[in-house]
Amino acid sequence: MSPPPKRARTSSSTEDEAAAEAEDHPKLKQHETLWFEDGNIVLATDVHLYCVHRGVLARNSTVFKDMLELPNVGNAWNNEMESAVVEDSWEGKPKVRMVGDNDEDVYLLLMVLYDVGFYSDHKPTTLPTILSLLRMSTKYDFSRIRSEVTSHLERAYPRELDAMGERNFEDLFLNYDDLSSDYDLQLLVVAEQCNLKSILPVLYLDCVTSPMDTILQASRDLRLKNHQIEKLLRGHERMVRYAHEYGIIQFAPQQYCTMSCTKARGELLQNYVIVPQEYPVQALLEEEVPNDDDDARLRKAICKTCAKTISASLKEFRLQVWNSIPDLFDLGTWEDVRRD
Known part of the structure; x- marks a missing residue:
């Protein structure tokens, strides 16, 4: 038929x-x-x-x-x-x-293509938008969008030590103060999935300086892989050690000095131990100047010789910490990161 x-x-x-x-x-x-x-x-x-x-x-x-x-x-x-x-x-x-693909992911991708003002690497956006655009641009090879998102993220997670002092997360995220405590861990998961190596060293650094409770909770919520958890725990331990060294170098140079200078450094070290500085390793790398009035008063009592010794030691230690970051997270050297 x-x-x-x-x-x-x-x-x-x-x-x-x-x-x-x-x-x-x-x-x-x-x-x-x-x-x-x-x-x-x-x-x-x-x-x-x-x-x-x-x-x-x-x-x-x-x-x-x-x-x-x-x-x-x-x-x-x-x-x-x-x-x-x-x-x-x-x-x-x-x-x-x-x-x-999530419906919201498809919507955000298309909005970038059809609305020129919807996203720009020169203005802040939301964390979900960053995560979505990074995932979708990588998955479907929208190279221009991936390049813009990468450029946006690299200003917050730079590859050059000199750029650390210019970090400003309010240029990256809208309502930065309202972000969840694990936002950098969320970004880490997607950055690794998308092989965005350029931001991984400093992103890992920020993740491992999170409180241990935040790291452990995120490992469950985000279903981190074993190798990621191992790197986070190893990095957290190293940053604690660096924070201790940072305090000693700042306030206990290996030399005798006047009573007033020695007393001031002793009080500063005691304050540093009793009331830990928030994110001390980032403060070192970003060369932040403490703004506590009591600490400022004590710092003025440090003699010029000790101040010069401390400054030189911190400069050397800062470079040591910076150079150790990629290898700590199995990312090779900074040259490897820049090459990728």
Whole structure:
């Protein structure tokens, strides 16, 4: 028996197909902002349908470019990462199912492509936006977006010691003071997944100077891998030791001095031990000047000879700590990091 002849598509049949598609996907709805009537491809998440432009996707993403240049676009297709599936059509337009992608991630990625003011590496944004754009730009090779996010992050997590004093997280994150205590650990997970090596040394440094309770809780909440937990614990222990050395170098130079100078340094060391300085290793690397009035008074009592000795010792110790950071986290040397 021969198959029945194909009917020509009519306006009513197209409407019928669209209605059938809607019945098959009752939970999906067109996105209010990112649905363009002149769009020629539909991206589908588990929440929304986004009608956008093939040319925009292909121009910015090598993954989409390769996928959309295939002769059978519109039929089922998986890329090597199983990240997107072109699985039939929607109202006559190829429909790409964004496998494993959160609806918010897809929305943020498309907003960067279609709204020039939505994200810039020169203005602060939210942590979820940074995490999302880093994940999606890496997964689909949106190289320009990944480059912008990388540049944004590198100002907060630099590769050069001279840049440590210029760190300003309020330039990176909106409402920085309201971020959760494990924000840097959240960023670490995504940065490692995306192989963003340039920020890892200083990011690890910030993570390991978190309170131990925060590190342990994050290891559970974020399901950190064993090798990550080992590096965090090892790094935390090293930073505690560095903090002790920092206090000794600042206030107990190996030399005898006048009674007033020795007494002032003794009181400063006692204060440092009893009321620990917050993030002392970062303070050392960023060359922060203590602003406590009592400490300032005591520091003035330190003689010029001891002050000069302390300054020279701290300069040497600062460089020692900085050079040790990449290797502490199995990242090689700073030259290796810059090369990557």
